[in-house]
Amino acid sequence: MNKDNQNNDFKTPEGYFESFTERLMGRLSDNPSAHNDLIPKKDGFEVPEGYFEGVNQKILEKLNYSETKVVQLKPFKKYYMAAAAVAAIVTLAFIFNWSASKELSFDNIADSDLENYFENTDLGFSTYELAELIPVDELEYSDMLEGHLDQENVLDYLNDNIDDFEALNLENNE
Amino acid sequence: MIAEKTLVEELQSKETQSRAFEVLVDTYKQRLYWHIRRIVLNHDDADDVLQNTFIKVYKNIGGFKGDSKLFSWMYRIATNEALSFLKSKSKKLGISDGELQDNMINNLQADVYFEGDDIQLNLQKAIATLPEKQKLVFNMKYFEELKYEKMSEILGTSVGALKASYHLAVKKIEEYLKDD
Numbered sequence: 001m002n003k004d005n006q007n008n009d010f011k012t013p014e015g016y017f018e019s020f021t022e023r024l025m026g027r028l029s030d031n032p033s034a035h036n037d038l039i040p041k042k043d044g045f046e047v048p049e050g051y052f053e054g055v056n057q058k059i060l061e062k063l064n065y066s067e068t069k070v071v072q073l074k075p076f077k078k079y080y081m082a083a084a085a086v087a088a089i090v091t092l093a094f095i096f097n098w099s100a101s102k103e104l105s106f107d108n109i110a111d112s113d114l115e116n117y118f119e120n121t122d123l124g125f126s127t128y129e130l131a132e133l134i135p136v137d138e139l140e141y142s143d144m145l146e147g148h149l150d151q152e153n154v155l156d157y158l159n160d161n162i163d164d165f166e167a168l169n170l171e172n173n174e
Numbered sequence: 175m176i177a178e179k180t181l182v183e184e185l186q187s188k189e190t191q192s193r194a195f196e197v198l199v200d201t202y203k204q205r206l207y208w209h210i211r212r213i214v215l216n217h218d219d220a221d222d223v224l225q226n227t228f229i230k231v232y233k234n235i236g237g238f239k240g241d242s243k244l245f246s247w248m249y250r251i252a253t254n255e256a257l258s259f260l261k262s263k264s265k266k267l268g269i270s271d272g273e274l275q276d277n278m279i280n281n282l283q284a285d286v287y288f289e290g291d292d293i294q295l296n297l298q299k300a301i302a303t304l305p306e307k308q309k310l311v312f313n314m315k316y317f318e319e320l321k322y323e324k325m326s327e328i329l330g331t332s333v334g335a336l337k338a339s340y341h342l343a344v345k346k347i348e349e350y351l352k353d354d
Contacts, residue, residue, distance in 0.1 A: 038352065039348065040293050043297065043317055044295075045215075046217075047207070055225075058221075062225050
């Protein structure tokens with residue numbers, strides 16, 4: 001090190017080069033907080049003093065309370081419920097037998113059901129984020145179109161809507 | 175620390191159940207508390223949800239098959255409990271999830287158990303702007319330092335999707351903090 005430094009007047013703090021590799025590796029490590037200065041390392045949440053020592057007791061008390069048996073005032077209600085349950089099982093069995101002929105598969109799901117699912121389910125990604133994640137080169141324009149476009153229809157459309165249809169010079173590109 | 179397999183067996187046997195449950199609570203209470211606290215933000219709510227989580231674990235341990243790790247299973251219960259707690263809270267107050275998040279952040283300023291300064295408060299505001307999944311992924315990776323494989327077991331999401339979520343979350347939080 002002295003050899004490299006002999007022609008300049010600059011100095012480094014003592015032990016700077018000895019600890020450099022270690023510090024650099026620390027910054028490159030998988031620890032997410034190591035390479036982010038903008039986001040604070042601590043979140044500021046605290047707990048009351050002695051909370052963790054006392055929480056076991058609270059959990060056990062709550063557990064004992066929830067396990068205490070409830071005395072039933074009208075036990076005959078049980079029979080009504082049992083009868084209703086049997087009726088429900090019979091009805092369900094009937095319905096399932098009626099409709100069980102089709103096996104469930106992805107192809108059997110209606111497009112509208114899929115669309116509704118994506119519309120009503122929080123996937124945690126916005127449209128823009130999905131666009132960032134899905135590689136564009138795997139997509140075709142036809143993936144976005146609902147129906148197939150006939151070449152004839154495209155030509156009719158261009159003919160009606162473009163001022164100078166001839167200038168498109170379509171013949172040569174066919 | 176007692177081996178997980180032995181602990182599960184003891185929890186499932188009537189004779190050893192209560193002693194094993196105490197060991198379970200002792201082992202996991204802090205990690206689960208902080209996971210829940212970062213979702214519900216307030217200490218009293220976190221305390222409630224933590225107790226309910228352990229009660230659910232106790233009542234359902236008989237059905238635990240060991241397909242996933244006990245720790246991941248408990249984490250999943252804690253996450254679901256915390257999220258449904260917030261859902262029922264917003265329903266009870268007759269406000270949207272977004273409005274509830276705003277209320278939670280505003281209450282944080284007066285919370286005696288929040289010692290954060292402006293930087294930490296801004297961080298919570300930034301996290302509140304994220305979609306639910308990104309919020310979870312960010313907290314679990316940044317503060318709880320869980321590995322993606324563990325998070326994948328807990329959240330039932332692929333490692334690739336988790337990495338994408340974390341990347342997006344960090345980007346959004348940084349942008350929020352830069353603009354502020």
